[in-house]
Amino acid sequence: MNIFDLYLEKIKKILLDLSKDSNLVLPENLDGITVETPPQKFDSDISTNVAMFLSKINNKSPSELSEILIEKIKKQDELIENIVFAKPGFINITFKPIFWTKFVEEIINNSKTFGVNQKEKKNNYLIEFVSANPTGPLHVGHCRGAILGDVIANVLLFNNHKVTKEYYVNDYGNQIINFTKSVYFRIREIIFKEPFPSENDDLYPGDYLIDFAQNIIDSNKKVDFSDFEKNTDLLTTASVVEALKLIKKNLKSLGINHDNFVSEKELVKNQEVEGVINYLQKNKFVYKGKIKAPAGEDEKNWVSRDQLLFKSTDFGDDKDRALQKSDGAWTYFASDVAYHKNKLDRKFDFLINILGADHAGYIKRISSSVEALSGSKSKLLCKVSQLVKLIKDKKPFKMSKRKGDYITVDDLINEVGKDATRFIMLNRSSDAELDFDFDNVIEKSKDNPLYYVQYCYARISSVFRHIDQDLDTEIKVDKYDFNYTRDEIDILKKISEWPKCINLSSNKLEPHRIPTYLYELASLFHSYWNLGKDNPEKRFINDQKKISTDKLVFLKAISNVIKSGMDIVGVSAPKKM
């Protein structure tokens, strides 16, 4: 139950009734009317801007309008205790305690589905995320986008949408050739005792390649590795397999699980790139031409040549984009267009791409291609995850592949743990850069918002332990007839915002709202808990080691929401810490 939607509908109905009697003029569109929680200092439960919204068109002041509205609303609803006008034009409603009792009953009876936006149209999503090059282990830089994508998928799933999680494997192109050569040199190092050519900047120097090399040697005992050219295919495939094994292991340790891995090489092999380019050519989106040098570029260094171009300028891009390299191979962009055609052919309602900040400039051209292919840009939603600034010893920590000086997902999980990594990476809006202070996260774990929320759940569990119940067992209540106090209603109000939090997180693809929400809820709970020190009435368990039913279901409602939220974020909710 979403009480804000409920009252929004009620108010709209009243407005329509009033306009029928020609007491009220309504604009065509009523979308600007909102029902929301007022700031805490206003001592009421929900609030609406309807009087301000209609003030101008009716040529009446909000206070005049509110008189009529207040009367109507009050007459229709016996659950309202108080309804008042508040400057500059809000109508504030306070409910009787019975309203909140019914609300709790609703939650307890629908513990699994509370928060789900039931009325929303259910869509079929494809979300592509991580898609890191299969050339080595994931590092911290990949983490944020990975977690962002995973949690967006979780929110959508929670909201009853269908979601397919996909990883695009860039196993085609120069990088893969260089990567394979690097593995080959490691193989030679092992077999022929030749030193690795570490001065070659095109090669991947990381030590993990030694393991790859050893694994490839072990599983290809009969192969003669003295000649690279003879074994190129085998080496390429085997190297990518090794890298993917490592990446999948990293993803698993982060709690991430993709449904599909789509290979770029396969797309090229299946002629899907030719297919999509022919299709675009027929529709006049592809031509042979030259690209101009960028404004900042020195003309002398610019080599202009004819090449196959996609007309992304038709869709607002700065310049048209190359599809084919001079050696005839497809560009990364070309096969990515094919990949997006492939996605479109699978008939999803929406495609979501999670990109790193360094790829943000790429959005325009890929969305242009989707527009050209489908006639609709809105199908593709791109979400950029900004950089993570690592801080170690109070100083920014720069990663350098050359020096082998970078922090891998393994390092992160070993030092910080999966739960804290997920919670902190998600805690901020993905649009903003994020400071990740190692020393802070590792040493002073009590300052970590994750523990603050988990502690709330653990405290609730401890109450249930004291009365020999398990938090997970269902509660049966014969009659809901309680009288919650304002302290308790403040928490219930927060809980009533949970469906809204889910709504915003899923519709705006902004899952950082969930940790923020959980923190706020936990904070209210901790405050309430401490009231019990001075006031025995506020304690959950009384002198006879019993708990009253109202408090029992109250706790159950809170823990329900915390658990749902933690599940979506993908972190544990321990009963003991």
Added chain:
RNA sequence: GCGCUUGUAGCUCAACUGGAUAGAGCGCCUGACUUCGGAUCAGGAGGUUCUGGGUUCGACUCCUAGCAGGCGCACCA
């Protein structure tokens, strides 16, 4: 130079897709411990929301012109 993005308390960040007197944490100051588990809580100080204009009953939010940081800008991926 162009594009994208960010700018909110000393620091790190929220702010319900335009609402009320802009909120948290850290840090600083004061208080609550033989704890229904203190990994907690209560209180205090701290703001021209980068700047100038505009739209609006109402702007951190939208438009516009700047300033500052980040990222990107060839056939890399």
